[in-house]
Structure formats: C-alpha cells, structure tokens
Amino acid sequence: MTNTLDRLAPSESQDLVSPGEVDTERVVDLVGQLLAAIGEDPGREGLADTPARVAAWWRSFFSPEPSAAPTSFPEQHVSGQLVVIGGMSVWSLCEHHLLPMNLDVAVGYVPDGEVIGLSKFGRIAQRYAGRLQVQERFTRQVVDEIAVVLGSTDVAVAVRGTHLCMSSRGVRMEAARTTTLQAGGRFESDPVLSQQFLALATDRWRVA
Ligand SMILES: Nc1nc2c(ncn2[C@@H]2O[C@H](COP(=O)(O)OP(=O)(O)OP(=O)(O)O)[C@@H](O)[C@H]2O)c(=O)[nH]1
Ligand SMILES: [Zn+2]
Numbered sequence: 001m002t003n004t005l006d007r008l009a010p011s012e013s014q015d016l017v018s019p020g021e022v023d024t025e026r027v028v029d030l031v032g033q034l035l036a037a038i039g040e041d042p043g044r045e046g047l048a049d050t051p052a053r054v055a056a057w058w059r060s061f062f063s064p065e066p067s068a069a070p071t072s073f074p075e076q077h078v079s080g081q082l083v084v085i086g087g088m089s090v091w092s093l094c095e096h097h098l099l100p101m102n103l104d105v106a107v108g109y110v111p112d113g114e115v116i117g118l119s120k121f122g123r124i125a126q127r128y129a130g131r132l133q134v135q136e137r138f139t140r141q142v143v144d145e146i147a148v149v150l151g152s153t154d155v156a157v158a159v160r161g162t163h164l165c166m167s168s169r170g171v172r173m174e175a176a177r178t179t180t181l182q183a184g185g186r187f188e189s190d191p192v193l194s195q196q197f198l199a200l201a202t203d204r205w206r207v208a
Helices: 010-016 024-037 050-061 118-129 135-150 191-201 203-207
Strands: 072-079 083-094 100-109 112-116 155-163 178-183
Touching: 024 050, 083 118, 083 191, 083 203, 100 118, 100 135, 100 191, 112 118, 118 135, 135 155, 135 178, 155 191, 178 191, 191 203
Parallel strands: none
Antiparallel strands: 072 112, 083 100, 100 155, 155 178
C-alpha cells in the first residue's frame, strides 16, 4: 500500500507551490488583441475597460489568500472519531478549455489527540482551486496537503465537479457531474470507515 506521505516525491511536491505571478499589463494587452481577433472593436464603449477587468480577474484567480500554518488545537481525549467537513464549494478553471469548474469538496479525517481548525480545510481547497486544474489532480493535491498538515495519512477527500466545458459547450450535458475520491491510510484499509465517510460526505449530493 502506498503511503501518501511517502508518495510526496520532490517533483510531485512542487505542485504544492503556488503558480507564478500574473503579468497584468501583458494580460490587458492580450485581451485587447483577443477582442480584435474575434472581430470586436476593443475601443468601443462597452469594451473599453474589459481588458483591465479581465486582467484583474486573472490576478485574483491566481492569488488566493496566502498559505498560513493551519491552526490546530490539542484535544487529548479526541481520537478515533470520524470528522467530515462537507459542502466546501470552490471554483477552479479547467486547464483544457479555460472554463470554470465548480468543485464541491468533502474532507474526512480521524483526529488523534489534536483537531484542525475547520475553515483550514476550506482554505486548502481554495488554494488548489486557484490555478489551472483537472479535477483528479486537485483531489490528490488536497489529500496530500492535509496529510502533511495532520502528519497522518488517515485522510479522505471526495469531490463532485461540475465542468462548464462539458455542460455549456462540447457535449452540452448540463446534468453531468464528476465524482472523484482519494482515500489514504485507514480510509483505504477499513471498509466501514470508508463507507461512513462516503455516506456523510455525499449526503447532499443525492438531493442536489
Ligand atoms: N479527466 C479530466 N478531463 C477533463 C477535466 N476537465 C475537462 N476535461 C476533459 O478534457 C478533454 C479535452 O479533450 P480534447 O479532445 O482535447 O478537447 P475537445 O475537442 O474540446 O473535447 P470535447 O470537450 O469533447 O469537445 C475533454 O474530454 C474534457 O471533458 C478534468 O478535470 N479531468
Ligand atoms: Zn475543460
């Protein structure tokens, strides 16, 4: 069985690093060129500020809040409990089409004498959403970072993705949803724990 922490070889762990800076001036210039290339007049009133708005959006997309050390609290009597944080919805961009994907993320872990501040799971999901992505890689990155934070591989992440590249263009299947699941440690070896996680994590997906 592959240990998640062992799997973090140097080349792979590089994707834990945030993407580079956005060259805002260049993006403004290129969006103006794009508008011209699709037959628009970049100088017309309605489009005059569009390149700057788009550049500002790219900048904010790639600049989620800086990584802070996740807050943890000693809880020496809490161990062996299943904790599931669900409904963490983040927006990312599909790297094939540059179209948005909505990722509904659920994380499960088993604390052992220490609990992590709940919002920190959402911050980790936001950080990995703020880059060009594919859903499978996003799911793995979130699992890997939480495993590092916890110092334990007892982590599972389930993600339900809605990809605009599949619903608004191409095959145009609006109802298509992609579910990814990556489970480590006890979530991999204990079928009961795994089932409990899935039941709690995907509860809201059945009615949505
Ligand atoms: N595995 C995976 N595929 C994705 C994801 N987001 C988008 N894709 C797929 O990436 C593929 C790109 O395929 P291409 O054939 O190169 O692109 P395309 O001609 O635009 O494909 P269509 O979407 O079928 O029109 C498509 O099948 C998308 O559905 C993702 O997060 N994970
Ligand atoms: Zn796509």
